[in-house]
Amino acid sequence: MADLSFARRRAERILRSVSATRWLARLALQRGDTLKARLGDAADDVRLFAVMLYDWATGRYRQVPWSTLVSLAAALVYFLIPLDAIPDPIIALGLLDDAGVLARAGTQCRGDIEQYRQWRSGQEEG
Template sequence: MSKIDKETIKKEHKKRQDEFEEGDIDNVLEDEEAIKSKFENKGKLQRYLDDAMILFSLLKDYANGNYREVPFNVIAAIGGALLYVLSPIDLIPDFIPIIGYLDDAAVIAFCLNLIEKDLITYKVWKRDGA
């Protein structure tokens, strides 16, 4: 695929979000280290490492029942995006030098934009002594 446009990213993320189920939260958390390693030293994806840490924190608090003030579609958006990063089958294969992680970064950026308000609310809850 030579061009990744916003609509393509949106469709891919929506597909992953729609397929994500409650039981998939455990899968994401079990693969946390593998997913985080994709963010470390991977060009465009590296800038989202801190965001990934917050996303994992939110998933953990949701899974543990500590934070449920977020609709499941937000959890599905996060889980779908994080699993996309781990998936070897995506729009641009990760093994392609330089551009292999552009689509992963675009999916994470799209997810962050989509859930921005919920993420801010979670950060305030976490900061205020969760």
């Protein structure tokens, strides 16, 4: 069974590689879209975290502290691990712990996420 410290260590390794970070973002987007109905509001967090990491990895948005990158990437890694605290195949409960980890990361990184949203909004308008 995986835990959050495992996900954090894995996230730190992934973030050291642009291609691995882009891979993580794409994989999280795909799984988030697949599970959108079961994830509810957490699906929006998955999408936002993944796009933010992708924009960082591609150099489009670099104003993100390392601690925020690690927190968001760790939440996505945890989300992608099928055998975490409550295994995902367990109907109704399997994604509950994933949603909690995603929500916690969103709360911890709220200020940086809001700055990213503002930047992204400006990019879409421009």
